Amino acid sequence: MDFFQSEIFSFLVLPVLIFLARIADVSLGTIRIIFVSKGMKNIAPVIGFFEILIWLLAISRIFQDLDNWVAYIAYAGGFAAGNYIGMLLEERLAIGHEMIRVITKSEALDLVEELKDSGFGVTSVRAHGVEGEVGVVYIIVKRSMVNTVLKIINDYNPRALYTIESIRLVNKEVFHQVGQPAPKKSLLHRHGKAK
Numbered sequence: 012m013d014f015f016q017s018e019i020f021s022f023l024v025l026p027v028l029i030f031l032a033r034i035a036d037v038s039l040g041t042i043r044i045i046f047v048s049k050g051m052k053n054i055a056p057v058i059g060f061f062e063i064l065i066w067l068l069a070i071s072r073i074f075q076d077l078d079n080w081v082a083y084i085a086y087a088g089g090f091a092a093g094n095y096i097g098m099l100l101e102e103r104l105a106i107g108h109e110m111i112r113v114i115t116k117s118e119a120l121d122l123v124e125e126l127k128d129s130g131f132g133v134t135s136v137r138a139h140g141v142e143g144e145v146g147v148v149y150i151i152v153k154r155s156m157v158n159t160v161l162k163i164i165n166d167y168n169p170r171a172l173y174t175i176e177s178i179r180l181v182n183k184e185v186f187h188q189v190g191q192p193a194p195k196k197s198l199l200h201r202h203g204k205a206k
Contacts, residue, residue: 026085033089036065041097105154113148122167
């Protein structure tokens with residue numbers, strides 16, 4: 012028990028533990044918020060439970076030794092590092108779908124065909140912009156595929172304007188995996204009889 016009363020524990024071991032606890036709880040908080048925004052109702056409360064449990068353990072240790080300024084620095088540093096690590100984890104998980112909207116000065120038929128050939132569902136329309144007629148292309152993709160689509164867009168139309176929006180819910184996946192052949196259209200679609 013003497014070790015837990017020692018200066019080594021108070022000014023080295025305890026701050027490191029608090030720092031790591033804050034990284035864990037803030038990272039979990041970041042991921043929980045993302046899951047809530049994506050409508051994942053089952054997993055967000057479980058993450059929230061562990062997030063607040065870790066936070067309570069860290070803050071209770073600080074209140075037991077209010078004169079330990081090193082613990083305060085560790086607490087604040089863990090919060091900052093937890094935000095950064097949480098964002099990195101969120102990027103790695105790449106949960107959900109994104110809508111990419113591309114606006115081009117032409118119809119961008121080559122771009123649309125390449126996206127279709129690469130296995131992406133594409134919707135394109137003609138529209139009118141400030142400088143005249145433009146083409147608008149909509150692509151809904153899994154977040155893990157966004158960079159692949161952006162590379163195709165930049166290869167075929169590097170001057171195109173595009174925006175990316177997060178989508179909370181996709182009721183039906185009308186796209187398929189990259190690397191797989193595009194699905195064959197039914198006879199009804201081929202002859203224009205499908206609604």
